[in-house]
Amino acid sequence: MVREAGTFGRSGPHDFILLRASAVVMLLYVLFMVGFFASTADVTYANWTGLFSNLWMKVFTLLALTGVLVHGWIGIWQVLTDYVKASGVRAFIQFVFSVGLIIVWLTGLFVLWGV
Numbered sequence: 001m002v003r004e005a006g007t008f009g010r011s012g013p014h015d016f017i018l019l020r021a022s023a024v025v026m027l028l029y030v031l032f033m034v035g036f037f038a039s040t041a042d043v044t045y046a047n048w049t050g051l052f053s054n055l056w057m058k059v060f061t062l063l064a065l066t067g068v069l070v071h072g073w074i075g076i077w078q079v080l081t082d083y084v085k086a087s088g089v090r091a092f093i094q095f096v097f098s099v100g101l102i103i104v105w106l107t108g109l110f111v112l113w114g115v
Contacts, residue, residue: 015074022067029064058112065108072101 076097084090
């Protein structure tokens with residue numbers, strides 16, 4: 001049996017709520033970005049940097065990146081526990097995906113905040 005230690009949340013219902021909340025945040029971010037591209041006739045460097053110079057946009061983007069991290073972490077754990085029965089292989093694949101998700105999140109953090 002697989003333990004809860006590999007999940008991002010504390011339990012199944014907690015994971016369920018985290019997945020739904022992260023999906024809503026990512027959907028809102030995608031809709032906002034589609035609206036931005038649809039309403040901006042010519043996306044230039046000035047428009048792009050102007051958008052991301054706002055604090056609310058940086059926070060919204062970081063929230064969306066955190067949603068990707070949480071959603072991916074829980075999702076890959078659920079898929080692997082269902083379909084990969086060898087614990088060593090499952091741990092390796094989960095490790096690779098987790099490192100990738102953390103790298104994406106940290107890259108977004110550094111790009112957004114110039115850390």
